[in-house]
Amino acid sequence: MKKAAIAVTLTASIFTLTACNSGEGDSEVVAETNAGNITKDDFYQELKDRYGESVLRELVTVEVLNDKYDVSDKQIDKEVQNVKDQLGDQFQSVLQRQGFKDEQAFRKMLKLSLLQEEAVAEDMDISKKELKEKYERMKTEVKAKHILVDKKEKAK
Template sequence: MKKWVLSLSLAAGIVGLAGCGGQGGDTVAKTKAGNVTKDELYEAMKDKYGEQALQQLVFEKVLSKEYKVSDKEVDQKMDELKEQLGPQFQMALLQSGFKDEDDFRQSMKVNLLQEKAAAKDIKVSEDEVKEYYENKQKEITARHILVDDEKKAKEVKAKLDKGEDFAKLAKKYSVDTAANEQGGDLGTISIDDPQMDETFKKAAFKLKKDEISNPVETQFGWHIIQVTDIKEKKDKKSFDKVKDKYENELKVSKLDPEMMQEALKKELEKADIKVKDKDLKEAFDPILNEPKEDGDASDSEEEKQ
C-alpha cells in the first residue's frame, strides 16, 4: 500500500473541523489545566497533516470531475488485495495507519482515479490485448536459476544445453536461497501475480512446456527460467467479453510512478487551484512546480564553476 494514502484518513477529520466555522470556541476536551477548542485542534492538525490532507482532498475532487470510479471497481480491488494478503490484510491496514476498511477504500478510490487519468493516453494494440488474454487464461509452473551477472548466467545456460540437471545446477549456482533448495521451483504463477517481477513473467509466459529460456535480466539479477507445466484455467472466458477489461488492465500495467505523477500534474493545472489558507499556500508546489532534473544539473555545474 502506498504511503500517501495514510493522509486521507486524517483529511476527513480536518475537513470536519473546518466545517465548524463560527463555533471555533466549542470545547473538544476539558482538563483542570485548561480546555482544548475546535480551533486549537484544527490548527494543530493542520500544522501536522494539513498539506497532505489538502492534497488528497483536492486530488479526489479534481479527478472525480473527469473520471469515474464505481463502488464495484473499488470492491474488486479490495477483494484482490485481500486475496493477496490473506490473513495479513487487517494487520497491513493497521500498520499503514488506517482505522478500518472504509478509510482504506477512500484512498483506493483516489488511486484508481489517478490510474485512469494516466492510462487514457496509453496505446495498446489488438495483438497485445490478445496475448494478454491468452496469458490470463492459463497458469504456469516454473523454476529458475538466479545468478548475479550475465557471464555466470551464460555459463549455467551452456551446462543446461549440454544436458546437465536443472535442479542440481540451481542448488549449486542459484542465489535464490528459498527456491534453490527445491531445485529452483517457484510453484504456480499467474500473469497478474503482483509478487513476481514483470520482466520475469513476460519471459516465462512466452515459453513452451519444458523449454528453457536464455538469460533474462531483472532487478534481482540474471535468470535462467524453465516452465515445467502449463494449465488452462477452468473458468476460461471468451475474448469479446473481457476485451475492454483486459485492455484497461494492460494499459495500467504499463504505468510507472513518473507517468502517474505527470498525469496528476496536468489535471491539477487544468483545475487552476487557488489555496486561500496562507499557511497551506505551498501545498501543491512539489507537484506543480517540480524542478526539471536537467535544469538542476546545469545549475549545480554553474555553481561549481
C-alpha cells in the first residue's frame, strides 16, 4: 500500500513537472560565448531533461519521509558531532572532498539518511536477545600463526 501511494505520487509529480513547461521562453542570457548564447530557458530545459526525474524523485521521497517520520535537530546535531569528533580538524576538508558545499548541505544529507533509517526500521521488532544471537552466529574466530624462516624461497 505504501509503495503504491509513493508510486502514484511520484508519477503525478513527473506529469506535473512535464506540464509546467510553458510555451513562453525566458530569453535571459546566462552564458555568452563566441559560438552563441545560452538562455535561461535553454539551460533549464537541459537540466530538466537530464536530471529532472531523479531530482523530482528525491524531492518526493524527502516530502513523504518528512511527513511520515520525525528526525529531531538533536539527532542530527549528535551525528554531526560524532563525525566532527572522528575527523577533528579535517572535517571541513572532508566535506568539500565529498562534494558538500557547506555543513548545512551535509546536515541535509544526514537528515535524509536518518529518515530512511526510520522508514526501514519501522516494521522491525528486534529484541536484544535476537540481536545478540545474530552477533554470536556471525562472529568468527581467527587463529593466525607466523612461521619465520631465514630464506624467501623456503617460505614459498
